[in-house]
Amino acid sequence: MRKTLKIEERFYRVLMFLSTTFICSALFVILFSILRTGLPHLSWEMISEMPHGGYYFGKSGGIFNAIVGSVYLSLGASLLAFLLGLPIAMFINIHLIRLTRFVAVIRFLLDLLWGVPSIVYGAFGFTIMVFFGMRTSLMAGIITVSLFILPIIVRAMDEVLRNVPKGLLESAKSLGSTNSEIAYVVYFKQCLPGIITAWLLAFGRAIGDAASILFTTGYTDFVPHALNEPAATLPLAIFFQLSSPIPEVRERAYAASVILIFIVLTVSVVSRILSNRYNKNKINF
Amino acid sequence: MQNSIIDIKQLNLYYGKQHILKDINISIPAKKITVILGPSGCGKTTLLRSLNRLTELDASVKISGEILLNGQDLLNSTEDVTTIRKKMGLLAQRPYPLPMSIYNNVAYGLRISGRRKKKFLNSRVEYYLRQTNLWDEVKDRLKEPAATLSIGQQQRLCLARGLAVDPQIILADEPTSALDPHSSRMIEEKFAELKDSYTIVLVTHILRQAKNIADHVIFMYMGQVVEQADVREFFENPKEQQTKAYLQGQFY
Numbered sequence: 001m002r003k004t005l006k007i008e009e010r011f012y013r014v015l016m017f018l019s020t021t022f023i024c025s026a027l028f029v030i031l032f033s034i035l036r037t038g039l040p041h042l043s044w045e046m047i048s049e050m051p052h053g054g055y056y057f058g059k060s061g062g063i064f065n066a067i068v069g070s071v072y073l074s075l076g077a078s079l080l081a082f083l084l085g086l087p088i089a090m091f092i093n094i095h096l097i098r099l100t101r102f103v104a105v106i107r108f109l110l111d112l113l114w115g116v117p118s119i120v121y122g123a124f125g126f127t128i129m130v131f132f133g134m135r136t137s138l139m140a141g142i143i144t145v146s147l148f149i150l151p152i153i154v155r156a157m158d159e160v161l162r163n164v165p166k167g168l169l170e171s172a173k174s175l176g177s178t179n180s181e182i183a184y185v186v187y188f189k190q191c192l193p194g195i196i197t198a199w200l201l202a203f204g205r206a207i208g209d210a211a212s213i214l215f216t217t218g219y220t221d222f223v224p225h226a227l228n229e230p231a232a233t234l235p236l237a238i239f240f241q242l243s244s245p246i247p248e249v250r251e252r253a254y255a256a257s258v259i260l261i262f263i264v265l266t267v268s269v270v271s272r273i274l275s276n277r278y279n280k281n282k283i284n285f
Numbered sequence: 286m287q288n289s290i291i292d293i294k295q296l297n298l299y300y301g302k303q304h305i306l307k308d309i310n311i312s313i314p315a316k317k318i319t320v321i322l323g324p325s326g327c328g329k330t331t332l333l334r335s336l337n338r339l340t341e342l343d344a345s346v347k348i349s350g351e352i353l354l355n356g357q358d359l360l361n362s363t364e365d366v367t368t369i370r371k372k373m374g375l376l377a378q379r380p381y382p383l384p385m386s387i388y389n390n391v392a393y394g395l396r397i398s399g400r401r402k403k404k405f406l407n408s409r410v411e412y413y414l415r416q417t418n419l420w421d422e423v424k425d426r427l428k429e430p431a432a433t434l435s436i437g438q439q440q441r442l443c444l445a446r447g448l449a450v451d452p453q454i455i456l457a458d459e460p461t462s463a464l465d466p467h468s469s470r471m472i473e474e475k476f477a478e479l480k481d482s483y484t485i486v487l488v489t490h491i492l493r494q495a496k497n498i499a500d501h502v503i504f505m506y507m508g509q510v511v512e513q514a515d516v517r518e519f520f521e522n523p524k525e526q527q528t529k530a531y532l533q534g535q536f537y
Contacts, residue, residue: 098344170339171381171443175394175450176371185393190384281384281430 034261038254046255051221056240058248063256068223069231071263072138073213074206077145081153081206082199084146089157090183094169107158113151119211121148126215139227141217145206153202160194161187165285190282193275200271204264210235234260290315290454290484291336296350298328298335300343305331307508309350313501318476318485320495320516323505324536329488332505333456336486337373338366354454371398373454374447379463380439382431383446387423390431390442394450413445417475437468444475448483455479457487461494473498492532496520504528 045062052061092103125144134140164187172182188195210233218230219240234256241253289312298306305328313319321329331340338359340346352359359369383390391410400406410427414420419441423434431442440460447455457476461469476485477498489495495502495516502519504512504527512525523529530536 097342100344165381166342167377167379167381168383170342171375171377172383173339173342174337174370174373174375174456175397175446176367177397178367181397185385186383281386281432283382283384283432285381 031261034254034257037251038256038258041251041255042258043255046252047259050223055221056244056249058246063232063234063237063259065221065223066232066234066237066256067259067263069138069217069220070207070234070260072224073141073145073217073231073233074203076138076142077149077206078153078199078203080142080146081150081202085150085153085157085198085202086195088154089161090187092158093161093164094183094187095179097169107155110151110155110158114155117211118148118209119214121145122212122215125212129216135228136216136218136230137228138217138224138231141213141231141233142227144212144216145209148209148212149202149205152205153198156198156201157191157195160191160198164190168283168285192278193282196271196275196278200268203267207260207264208235210239234263288315289313290355291486292351292353292356294351294353296332296335296352297348298331298340299347301345305508306335309510311503311510311513313484313486315484316480316482317500318480318487318498319501319503320499321486321488321503321505322490322492322495322531324490324531327505328508329490329505330458333458333486333488336454336456337370337375339375341366371450372452373456374444374450374452376440376444376447376455376457376460378459380436380443382434382439382442385431386428387431387434387442388427390446391449394446398450409449413449414442416448416479417441417445418471419445435468437464437471440464440468440472441475444472448479452483454484454486457485459489460487461489461491504531506531 043062045060047062047067048064049060049062050065051063052059055061092106096103121144125140125147128143129135129140168186168190169182172186177186213233214236217233217236219232219236220230221232222229224231238253238256238260241249241256244250244253291313293309293311293313296306296309297304309332321332323329334340335348336352336359340348348360350360354369354372357364362369383393385393388410391413392406395406395409400409411420411424414423419438422438423442426433431439434442440463444455444460455476461472464472473494476487479485480500487494487498499516502512502514502516503510504519504525506527512519512523512528514524519528520532523532
């Protein structure tokens, strides 16, 4: 008996070790291949300049427009989704605490929406735009992307709020707090690190998605100066360059990927720092 | 009973189909310590929580009967439930400090009651921290998170926080069960002092604690009140057979 247990234990340990190694090395290979192709083409010109005429045929210029467009779009969309999503997450965890079945249905619907591919959101956003006679614009992109990341940010915050011990809710209730005071003072402070992480997750999805913005944000060689102007974005810049027959242009797509990865990395690090900073008041139950 | 602040009449509480509290009829004297005593699972905590209507948080709870506070029914009150809860401070089995600084934990109750003047808050926070013997330990670190305090200090902070709301009644649900003996004794001594100004309802299963600090004892078993009496009479001359058996340690 003991011997079979030992063999079983060793078998699973080897299995876990192998899968961990496999996944980590796959990630490493992806990162490595992007960096290897992209880094030699990454130049200051590429980061700081607009595409000049013939840029997509291998001539000079950069993708400054796409960098700025992507940052505008994903900051705008994640902010909008956050402002809409936080009240939803608070509402289902505090105000609706008695209605456990109803809340389960809401969670199920949000999970369903999470699973809907982003191109469907793009098509939906496009239909709405046509209905209102809007053109492709930064605004349309922000709205579409925020709809697409809304279920993600709500469920991510929801999972954090759900882990608040019931005793804290009861203590706050016993002091005579209203539900809003509990939500935006007690729960907000207790969950702030997790809320920041949820926002980060949504930001990452927003900046990396191409399908939802293809029809809604459009593409342009200029930096948008207003919400009703179309905007270039990094995922689409990568897409257009990768579909080029010219090898030089295709390799620039990897450089654009490096920029995208760098932005996500920077945002992660900053939000991790913020999250640690606001961690001090959190009570560990 | 004379001078009773809370009178409970025919209280029945169901958890789904489970009958948790059965025909509870009790009176709780004002400015005394009333101990609800009984073995685990007898419904004493549920009874305590129904006083400030925390049982409402669970939709499967059905409650009937009357809970009168100074003659006013709490269960069918037109008063807002937050106003009712402000009349009672709760001390839970383990401390749940709010995720903010020591100072703000105490100031929280004042702020939600609309008191915002800095000077007033400062003096009240000091007053309540002194009341719970915490001031000397924390006066140099008021801005630090409450999480940095020890469990015993956190429980006293929770008491200070509860007192800051200016309740008439303190509800305590086995408040010493997570604490070390020294901190437990501090809480017990504090209760003995506080009963001059507050009515205290304490749930416990510790006989020694009940004997030490109670004025009035309510003994519960299987969702029913078996006996309620003055502390001396309860321990020296219990009337019911079940009470005698419990006091002799035949069940816990």
